[in-house]
Amino acid sequence: MKRLLSALVPALAPALIPTWMLALALLPLSAQDQPQAFVGARIIPVEGPEIENGVLVVQGGKILAVGGAGTSLPAGAVRHDAKGKVIMPGLVDSHSHIGSPEGADSSAPIQPEVRVSDSLNLRSATVMKARAGGITSVNVMPGSGHLLSGQTMYLKLREGHTLDALAVGRLLNGSYLGGMKMANGTNSRRATGPFPGTRAKSAALVREQFVKAQEYQRKFKEAGNDPKKRPARDLAMEALVEVLEGKRVVHHHTHRHDDILTVLRLSKEFGFKVVLHHVSDAWMVADEIAQSGVGASIIVIDSPGGKLETKDLRMTNGAALEKVGVLVGFHTDDPITDSRWFLREAALAVRAGMSRQGALAAMTLNGAKLLDLQDRIGSLKPGKDADFILLSADPLSVYAHVEETWVEGARVFSRADPKQRLYAVGGLGASHDTDDLTHLMALEAEETYQ
């Protein structure tokens, strides 16, 4: 309850957080005051070299210290023996569909006012499975069937089932911190209705809306402080202005080489911040992506194909982008790949030529950078959120299990707990929503609309 209240009250914004963003007070004020020390693990801080026989100290939801065996423990620290384990930052999934998100409907191809936060079922088993996979921060997005399908939401997978319990923050207008989902290529094309039928039309429709948003933005600026001169509030335009002003990063689904370049052109034309998602043909246009300075959130799939736009998908995308200096993160696109084997993507990218260091950063710090959250998450560094995972073996090994997942100093998953273990390995009930009624209602709906 404390957490909920504090979430609604604008906290004092630390220097790191831009003034247009409200920081949420994240922590219940209880047990977390006692420092906790994890001793003896191999620590992969991501920023800085790996530490054999290391020590990680956390307190009040933040990292206090990371170091070697000689690191002194604060008085009264709870000691956790982590010998034989590996500790690394919690994983950052920059593109996921856990929590049954829904965005825009089929009435229009561009719907910036729609918020994914208004659809999330945070009791979904998919959320628990993400914790079991070591994911601590996640960008939950609506689908790619629209040129613009709505506002995404950044979550931290703390305990709890409400938006406020899991939110990373809010914008001043009350919407939850997140990005804007866009798509081009075939997914957002349709033969009928108000949707584009070609690639050029797709770009034209997007351009039209951004021009409108620029107008809206201009009128607002010209009105200054005179409310009478302001244009009537338009929630869609408001959201697009947030994009134009860099308050919302565009997370852009794109596969084919030419579609990738179209995204880069549009981003330059209107000056919005963008992250390329999926980027199946990245290896073909790696240099162009590098020149643009835009980051990429990529996915590793077991085989190419399944749709025309992924016929040339390569596991080498990570290596190809890393080589030319592009900021690369990974995503699960859960349920396209399951959150529980997110680390496997990094491992397969290494198999295909990416550096180990690059791949581990891509799972963590780079993901944080793609979401503009690098000051809070993504590496084990004093002052950052105490988001980390304990693994039974090297993170790139098939034999490694996520044993524990910690978010802001609280354990949110433990493989030793049989109930939670179910979400890690599957079995009877592992995919039911924790709210069985939701499941039944979904079945009923399926029958009705068949």
Place this chain on the structure above:
Amino acid sequence: MNRLLCLLTLSTALPAQSLAVRAETLYTAAGPAITDGIVLIQDGRITAVGRAAQVKVPTGVVVKRAKVAIPGLVDGRSTVGLSGLLNQPHDQDQLESSAPIQPELRAIDAYNGRDPLVAYLRSLGVTTVHTGHGPDALISGQTFVIKTDATEVTHGVLKAQAMVAATLGDGARAKEAGKAPGTRGKQIAMLRAELVGAQEYARKLKEAEQGKEPGRDLRKETLAQVLRKELPLLATAHRAQDILSLLRLAKEFDLDLVLDGGSEAYLVLAELKAAKVWVILHPTMARSYGEQENLSLETAAKLQAAGIPFTFQSGYEGYVPKTRVVLWEGAMAAANGLGFDATLQALTLAPAQLLGIANRVGSLEKGKDGDLALFDGDPFEFTTHCVGTIINGRLVSEGEETRGSAR
């Protein structure tokens, strides 16, 4: 029966070669691992397996070195070659939706060995694939077995007819309202009626005087093969209740049942064991939703512990990834209780035994085909590479195609 023999003789092997493989660790699937082992292949067949010191490689035979060598992987159930990479109507031949029961459809009539996914699997160590008609029809058609280096079905076919594929549950429901089968009860009723019809047909054929035989019915002919246990019924089912329905049906008609999928197999281990049924387990990393919502990463380990024979599959995928890879599906099971040795068996000798081709493939033994997969480390590790695939002594791929599409 004569026709079956004809089909078998259609296919010949591709030009075989002589080659020796020398591996730091050689897993034969027929005995303990051999340190510094050699497999000698002459004219496509294995002529010797043993420690390097004990096997004499004839002059002129090339020695290929590898860190780890294993038997070529046998994919227990796939749709590659029928369900193509592009996933467009023109390359999807795994499911004919014009009728719910079409056992007469033969995989050999639909297989495209040049589809890039075949080469993709081959580059990851798969040398033999049991592929054909997919799930999602009550009876969708037949499967067959072919080597992955065969670009045409005139080569490399190990079994022209392997099994008859069936599905129970949601997948088999008619897609249109008012069409059969709309319910589980109807599905079993239709299968029963079909099998009874085939029994009748077989009886009439047997009892008829010469010249008075009933007209040929290809559909019933195929099901009569199933009733004679010449062809197993490969039935896809995930829920425990559907698995038990299949066991009842198999008992009623004395069928050779092979369970495909089996997401909830761990709930009915005793029943499966008593029925002596093989399981071709769903891909370990299959998506857990719908009828597969209860699948577990530990099912393979549970089947193993219960003594139920099983193998892995790449399966059928309707979207991305268009195919899975048995190497990786096995690896995930290995890390979830199955362990290295049992996983290797389930990827090699076990499927060969299930498919009735263990005299040819599945282990590295004298007299068998020279089919191997070579790795630069533990084959199941994510970061290891398949560095060579050998079929009948020919190096058919060198370096996996995780680095690019297969064209």
